Amino acid sequence: MAIKTQLSPLLLCLLISAAATTTTAYGRKPHSRRPCNELVFFFHDILFNGHNYNNATAAIVGSPSWGNKTTVATPFNFGDMVVFDDPITLDNNLHSDPVGRAQGMYFYDQKNIYGAWLGFSFLFNSTSYVGTLNFAGADPIMNKTRDISVVGGTGDFFMARGVATLMTDAFEGDVYFRLRVDIKLYECW
Amino acid sequence: MAIKTQLSPLLLCLLISAAATTTTAYGRKPHSRRPCNELVFFFHDILFNGHNYNNATAAIVGSPSWGNKTTVATPFNFGDMVVFDDPITLDNNLHSDPVGRAQGMYFYDQKNIYGAWLGFSFLFNSTSYVGTLNFAGADPIMNKTRDISVVGGTGDFFMARGVATLMTDAFEGDVYFRLRVDIKLYECW
């Protein structure tokens, strides 16, 4: 009886430790889906159209055989590949002080609807943040919200991973659009 | 003696906990390489050649100085950059009901052999899956199998990471190829 009562804490402990170890061992982590960091930004894309070089933050650098570099391709911009260096702001005003830059590319990859794919980074170098976040994913533009992956980060966002939800906050013809990005990080180091 | 027997469960427990904590603390996780999810899909790429717009699921949007947008470059397609929106099927039949779309880009980056690099997403919106998987990696096409990374996921594949093995299941000239993709996820949330 004395042996039994003395062993039980150890047994319980072993069971608890074993349970914790097992759940991580097979990749099925007992992760909460509660973010460890949440950030909201806007970024602003002004596409070069042959006449707006000084204001433009983006340019078509690849296009399909029927396209060109100063007009979006018809239909649905399909085949246009764009590189960009867009200001990031905290609100939806293009003229607010930028808090960083969104740099990378997007390209339109659908023939029958507006759809794009994005590979880009957020670069911060301010009093609030120093570092980068790297993103990749599909952007089915006509959906109200689209989720892409935060695939990594550096500096203040060292080793970050998460999900970013894109929303088209505004667009004006083929030249300007503004995206709202709700970033939720689930891995923070 | 009584003290000794009463402390030993605690000591053991501390040692066990310490061991578990230490292994994770330095990134050397005691991960099993047993997948937490396994999926097999096929996707089908029909490249635009100037005459097959209706059937085409992909188009050349960048090419080297000696290339063009309706014929693959010689040699080895080197320098061709392609955007695609390909149907995903559960078997190797192009005409099977698609279960999703593979959207993104590939480009041929080798001069002396067929080799490509891929950045793309799988988009699912069916009764089976709702969500996306994001991929990146090199595709040395002449190898029977090629491993790329699953760098993230959303929806049903929230925060997924893993490895996808590509196999060329068929190709017909320069216009059609079919890839088999064996996806093994090792991080599932």
Add this chain to the structure above:
Amino acid sequence: MAIKTQLSPLLLCLLISAAATTTTAYGRKPHSRRPCNELVFFFHDILFNGHNYNNATAAIVGSPSWGNKTTVATPFNFGDMVVFDDPITLDNNLHSDPVGRAQGMYFYDQKNIYGAWLGFSFLFNSTSYVGTLNFAGADPIMNKTRDISVVGGTGDFFMARGVATLMTDAFEGDVYFRLRVDIKLYECW
């Protein structure tokens, strides 16, 4: 009294286990920032300029409306998109035996300074390493060091994640540059 002393190891154990579980459960892992693997490589990029096909390891495949495929665009190469298959060496000598290949793309995305974005892989198939590492991130070239993300790996680098620091080790005009890459992996399986 006897009950109290017998319960205390169990209580402590529970508290310790709970603490360990809680910290991981919300993504705030108690990660050390000590790398689990460190690697240093150089890679060498020789851009095709219309006259150096045999030596070239990279080619412009996309360019802005004012650019072309054999000369970098003015100003700041903005809009040039390049695919590459560069030798990786252990030292800064272009003629050292390559230990792998760096394959992927970079593009210049800034109008007012040299800046690029990179998506690429390291491919190893040697006695030292067999496998791949996949990278993505922004490269503000004029900074002495730039951090990008290791977003995944395969083979010997199965499921790797980390940070790679880029340094421009040399450049010669518009045709040759050499990058030093200090890779620190923080997730090793």
